[in-house]
Amino acid sequence: MKYGEIMHFSHPHKLRFEYVEVPFKCDGCKEVGIGSRFKCSVCDYDLHKHCALPTAATVVRHPFYRKCEFQFMARPPGDLPRFCNACEKDVNGFVYHCSSCGFDLHPCCANLPHVLDAGDLRLYLYRKVGGSCHRCGRKGRSWTYRSSCKKYNLHVSCVMEMLLDSWHDIYFGGGGHGSNVTMNKGFMGNNTKIPCIRGAKINHHRSKGKVKRCCELAGLALQFIISAVLGDPTAIIAGVIGSFIPRG
Structure with a gap:
């Protein structure tokens, strides 16, 4: 379109x-x-x-919350702090809100693709998975992208924390703490840096070729998840982001 x-x-x-x-x-x-x-x-x-271009329908439903009816709002309702049920970050602006259950979703989170086809790797979005996240090592928590081979799990919240911490290091000289970082309009420039995911180099008992392939697939998974979280799950953006991920 x-x-x-x-x-x-x-x-x-x-x-x-x-x-x-x-x-x-x-x-x-x-x-x-x-x-x-x-x-x-x-x-x-x-x-x-x-x-x-928010969804034109008055009421939006999400397969993870089948009983909920989400409405697009220009600002979060009420005076109490609210957080997105997908990425666990604060809601400070446009939001999809369900008044009956109180759930909130950022517009980009509400539109996260349920399948990311990365060619050699297909990633599926789950509300929760039993496996631990490659970054934080914990289970459950926020929505998670999981590879079809079930080797790679990344919380949507962890991807956002990685981005915020990394960009904070570049523009403010370190000290970023995930969702506590304030995103200012002025600090965005032509340089970005996105870190490797912990666990990309796993199973060192494999042959060097298999270890290299494992790292490549883990990096590919991260690229496509980042693209989706940032609101543009395209192969072009995934390729651009991939160029900022350190090889090692």
Whole structure:
């Protein structure tokens, strides 16, 4: 589908669709993005595609919460802090909210693909999995992408923490602590760095060829999950992100 210019209720100027290979902060949901966005040419205003073009239906349902009815809101309801049930990060802007159960989903999280086809590796989204996450080593917690071979598990929340910590190290000189990092519009530039996942180098008893292949598949899994979390699960973005992942 091709996009052009749109008018959005959250901004007085027209927003033009564009594709960028550097990170940006969405002014709708207040989360980081990369790839497809709608940008104002007059002022510094950006929206994820999912925030600029929310689902037209009045009520949205999600297969993980079959009894819930989610409605798109410009701001989280009430005065108490709220968090996204997918990535466990704070909700500070646009959100899909279920008033009956109180669940909240960031727009990009609500639209996470349930299957990511990475060629040699297929990844499936689960609400919970029994296996431990490659990054934190824990089970359960947030939504998880799991490979079809069941060797790779990554919490959506851990991927977001990796991104925030990494970019904080670059732009603020270290000290990032995942969801506690404040994403400012001004610090996004042309440089990004995304770390390797812990557990990429596993099973050293295998032959060197098998270990190398294992690392490649783990890195590929991370690339595609990051793409999905940032709101643009495309092979192009996955390739761009892959160039920032250290090889070792």
